[in-house]
Amino acid sequence: MRYELYYWPEIQGRGEFVRLALEEAAANYVDVARGKGGTGKTMKLMASAKTPSFAPPFLKAGQVVIGQSANILLYLGSRHGLAPKSEAGRLWIHQIQLTLADLVKEAHDTHHPIASSLYYEDQKPEAKRYAAHFLDERVPKYLGWLDGLVRKSGGPFLTGRKLTYADLSLFQVVSGLRYAFPQAMRAIEKKVPRAVEVHDRVIARPNIENYLNSKRRLAFNEMGIFRRYPELDA
C-alpha cells in the first residue's frame, strides 16, 4: 500500500511531523499536494472523505483517511516500529506528541497571536509581547520537561533506547525554534542538553539525513509555523 499525504505544498508546517515518520520508516508514500493539481486534490478529498478533516494534514491509508498530525502518528507509529507495542507505551508516546503539538501551536502564535486570518504585519505589537513570554517562560518549560524525560528514561532518546516518532518531532521542534529564534535558543539550549542531543541523534540517522539533503525537504520559510522575524527574537 502506498500512503498518500495531503498537506500544503509550500511549507513544512504540521505535515512535516508526518513526513519525518514516513521517511524514517522508509515507507512508500506520495506527498500529493506537491504534485500536479495537488492542492485541488487536497481540497477535494478533504470535503468528500467519509471522515472529513477540519484542516490538513491528513493521510490516506487504503480506504482510511486520518487527520490531525498526532493522530496520524499514532496510526503510523505502531505499524512502522516508531512506537512501543504495548498499549501503555503507545499512550505515553502519544501523550508526549500531544504536548509537542501544544508547543507547536504556541510557536505559531508568536507571529499570529490575534488571528490566523490576519497578516503578521497587522498584529506585530501583540506578536512582540507574545514572543517575549513564549521565549522567557514557555520554551524553557517545554524543553525542560522534555529534557527531564531523557534523564528519567536514561536516554539517549525521550523514552529510552529506542527511537519513537516523538523523538523525530522533538528534532523538528528544536530545528524550527533554532530557525525562528536563533539568539534566544543559544541561551535556552544550554539548560536542556539532553533534549538537544535527541535532535542531534535524529539528524544522524541515515534515512533522516538522506531526507534532509533531498528536495523532498522544504526549507523553513515565513509562511510556515516557525518564522524568522528578528524583532521577535529578543
Add this chain to the structure above:
Amino acid sequence: MRYELYYWPEIQGRGEFVRLALEEAAANYVDVARGKGGTGKTMKLMASAKTPSFAPPFLKAGQVVIGQSANILLYLGSRHGLAPKSEAGRLWIHQIQLTLADLVKEAHDTHHPIASSLYYEDQKPEAKRYAAHFLDERVPKYLGWLDGLVRKSGGPFLTGRKLTYADLSLFQVVSGLRYAFPQAMRAIEKKVPRAVEVHDRVIARPNIENYLNSKRRLAFNEMGIFRRYPELDA
C-alpha cells in the same frame, strides 16, 4: 479498579472532558484534587510518575498514569463503550476530539491571548481583538464542521446512532461557549442546529443529567477556560 483523576479542584477546565466520560460510563473514580490535600497529591504524582505529565489533567488507571485529556479519552473510550471497537473508528473519534481540543485552546486564548502567566486585566485590549475574530470566524467554522459531521453521519450523534466521548465533549464546548458568549452564541447556534441538538441529547442522558445536578459538577467561573467577560461577547 478505581480510577484516580488528577486535576485542579476549582474549575471544570480540561478535566471536565474526562469527568463527563467517567460519569456517562458510571465508572468507579475519585476526583483526587477535590479531596483533602488533593492539590499536593496532584503535584506529587505529576512529578514522581514514571510518565510525568506536563500539566494536569492525568488519570491513574492501576499502574498506568495517562495525561493529555484527549489521550485519556482515547484510553477510556474503548473500555467503556464510548468509542467504536475498530481501529479506524477509534482514530476518527480521536481526530474529532483533537479538533475539539484545538477549539478549547482558542476559547482559552480569548481571555489570555498574550500569556497564561499574565492576568486577564493585563491583556484586555488584545483579548478584545482576539475574541472578535474567534466569534466571527473560528466558532462558526468549528461548529459548522461539527454540524456537518452530524449531517453526514445521519445523526443523531456526531458519528451516527451511537454516542461517543466526542459527543460528550461537544456538549461541554457548547455549554461553555454559551456561558462565555451568550449573545454571540444566540446568532451562531441558528446556523448549526445539528451540533446544538447533540448538546441537547447529551444533557438528556440519565447519567449526565444526574451528574449535572450533583455537587460533583463545578459551576463555570472566571478561573476556567470558558469565562464570562461581557466586553468580549460582541
